[in-house]
Amino acid sequence: MLFYSIEEILWMLAAAMMVDWIIGDPKWFPHPVILIGKLIKTIENHWYGQSKVRGIWLIVVVLLLSVISTSIITFGLQFIHPWLGYIANVWLIATTIAIKGLKEAALLVYTPLKHGNLSDARKYVGYIVGRDTANLSEIEIIRATVETVSENIVDAVISPLLYALLGAAPLAMLYRATNTLDSMVGYKNDKYKHYGWASARFDDLLNWIPARFTGFFIVVISFFSKNFNGLRAWKAIQQFAHQHPSPNSGIPESAVAGALGIQLGGRNMYGGIVSERARMGVALRDLYRNDILHSIHILNGISVLCSGGILCGIFIYYF
Template sequence: MSSLMACIAGMALDAVFGDPVWLYHPVRIIGKWISMLEKWLREFCKNEERKERIAGGILWFGVVMVSIGIPWGLLYLAGKVSFWLRFALETFWCYQLLAGKCLKDESRKVYVQLVNHNLEGARHAVSMIVGRDTGNLSEAGVTKAAVETVAENTSDGVIAPLIFMLIGGAPLGFFYKAVNTMDSMVGYKNEKYLHFGRFAAKMDDVWNYIPSRISALLMIASAWIFRMDYKRAWAVWKRDRRKHASPNSAQTEAVCAGALQVQLAGDAYYFGKLYPKETIGDDVRPIEPKDILRAGNLMDGAALLTLLVFGLLKYCMILM
């Protein structure tokens, strides 16, 4: 019961205060551990393909074990001292592991610049939350990039960690964040990480497979709540959810495109190179800055539905 209460309290804190940037974030500690392990394991690899794959697997298990073990151990010790100490610690961690308000605030900065007709400012603001080149984006391109990142991060920044925490408390939330962070740090298909990061990339696909689809369905329900085009959201999700190199990334993006009646994705530049990509959604109407706020509303609705559905399931399991 304490973990469920901590999740609810942590979500409330995130909604009100956002990410406590004045504190050293635990995900940064996970990132440091990943970098340290990678450095040690690279010495073992000697640039041999087979050894790199083995080392990548060792990295994954090493990071996951530490990321779960330390929070579990600290919560156990805190519980020996006081129920309220354990509750406060777990609440704070649940608060830190969610990124809903931070994502909304950063995307809103893009919106503010766009409505003030400051395209250069909007390009800079969106460059803080996307990986693509933004220097030559049009107003529509900037808007689309912001909407896409809110839609995609609805799953891995909010819904997925919330699901894991509602199932297994903060330690399982740290597990998810470790999986996600490893993919973002070593899960690239370039020369350096093609073999070393393969296991991390595959595990990220595996552990996001179900949460990304749950997120999409809850976003469709959220579209109905906010009186958006939930029927088109459902249709576009069924049609376009596989239009991405990742099996998970287009799930929520497709729902968002359908709900907003706009077209997302398409070709994009990364580090000066054009990467052709399929479009997602239908070009029913031109995208507009206010769609950034609408995407944020979809995310909020889906997050509340996640808390309601999985919170009730958790409560029923406790009573059984």
Template sequence: MNAPVTLLALLIEAMFGYPDWVARRIGHPASWMGRLIALLDRGLNREAEDPALRRRAGVFAVLILVFVVGVAALMVERSLLLLPLGIVAVAILASTLLAQKSLYAHVARVAFALESGDLQAAREAVSHIVGRETAQLDEAGVARAAIESLAENFSDGVVAPSFWMVLGGLPVAAVYKAINTADSMIGHRTARYRDFGWAAAKLDDLVNLPASRLAALTIVGASTFTPGASAANAWEAVGRDASQHASPNAGYPEAAMAGALGLSLGGPRRYDDLHVDGAWMGDGRRDAAASDIRAALALYACADAILVGIVALIAILIAIA
């Protein structure tokens, strides 16, 4: 059942996304998980305690999060499957854990702002999809940030939930989403979260490891079918640069995207008051522009289609086995 549900979820999300009117009325599953994470943060993260105790509290918080989300998703999945066309209902719910359509829209908004000559609007648009400081970015910096976010979020927001959904259905995909949300909220190297967020950050690294490699492979494969992209350069960049990234996972899709498009991505960036001297992914141009964002979106769309094709093939093979 897992592969057909994943296939349906991918198709539903690609066509409809997560409607704004639904988000306004009931929020989003990630926001529900975020409320639980914030509650655990307020209740367990005591800054007066020593680092070892705060790290244990962070481990306990992640265990509670995983248990609550996993059990809730399992109960919902089993209840829905008792209904007529229950598999469709599960797929609709599972589609909320994916971000194909919204990711494309957010990145395209950055390209449109740059094409309109409105750098300030482009900075504002890209600030919604990256964690770094964007106020001082020039046009090339904004374009690179958008493309980097597209590559990384293809892995985190599309490939990873699909991967875990195929393996374990809605409950496992929901647990993945909870871990990923926890990492984005408390997995920072700040004074407040260096110890309490340690477990969330490490677990997120672990659960994203297979998907980041698969995302890079799909981008390399998509480069074969995308005009102007180079599969050979993408493969070379992954082998040369991906392991140099500060993240054990983000470098793989970023390097593949950079190599495919003849760009250099990554490099130094600023997060609030923290300067990160990041490695460069790819050895191409650094002066990216709106046209490069459009090329990245075309490559992303092709890579996403390959992912959908892989899931469809798995579903067919399981059905005839």
């Protein structure tokens, strides 16, 4: 546990989730992910090459620097005073979680859709997806947003919490650095198919278990909501998740599709090139804008479930 007891880590996780819920990621405050992104770009500018070996060295350097710098901050402050170490851990773990940010990004798309403003909706959905958005229809905008929320439940909630549980802020930051590497260089295009290969594969590895936890949590939540269907969510995972090109993203995406009775996936455009993604779920109805709110409700439900689990862990520890 990197010198922290399970009790201490559980309290830090509870506090970090509270910080994210209330504060999120204020733009005026320096964010570690921005620094990690600048580090990745700097290394790329001096080290880029069509080589898997260079890509492996990229993740080794970025992850080592991320973990070492986080450890120096947390344990250095811990040495000065235990509470300073706890506060540093809470803040750093909170920066790896993005519940509030993900919710706000989805609502930023939903609001103009609600008022019939497709132009703004296309602009805002372009902030959270990599596909071409200039000519998306309303249904395509909704689909893109729901897919993003579904997939990012893993990246923004479950994975950082799991790795923070295993190793406090240093391990949570290792995960966030890996995820940032994947988002910056983990593409299969001509530029990054070799250089970004290791980053993409390591991100897949770290998300493998959290993605399956996420699918299970979505099913559980769906059984307790009148708007969702848990059995359909479970069946959708079994039927569709393996068809997704990602070994992990298909699980939450198919689970949400099944829970809502909608179909996700299909045709997207990337740089003017058509990409056909496997379709997730059976379309019992058409997508409509409130599906964005439904995906947010699932995100909220999982957040509450995680918080409840953390608090139960604290309760069990004491009693």
